[in-house]
Amino acid sequence: MERTVVRCAEGHVFSIASFPMQQAERLGPGRLIRCPRCARLRNAVPVASHKR
Numbered sequence: 001m002e003r004t005v006v007r008c009a010e011g012h013v014f015s016i017a018s019f020p021m022q023q024a025e026r027l028g029p030g031r032l033i034r035c036p037r038c039a040r041l042r043n044a045v046p047v048a049s050h051k052r
Contacts, residue, residue: 008035008042 003015012035032046 002009005035005047006044007047008033008044009032010035010038010042012042035040 003017005015007013012027014036016033018023030043030045032041035042035044
């Protein structure tokens with residue numbers, strides 16, 4: 001299973017097994033996910049990969 005690296009609103013970066021991308025009524029790329037660092041529901045967005 002592919003993992004997605006995301007950043008929460010507090011700036012914590014972590015990976016998750018799935019990143020739901022539902023099309024209904026979404027406002028931008030962010031999703032509400034429980035951050036493992038601050039243990040709260042936070043808006044999280046995928047981190048762009050920097051390949052050189």
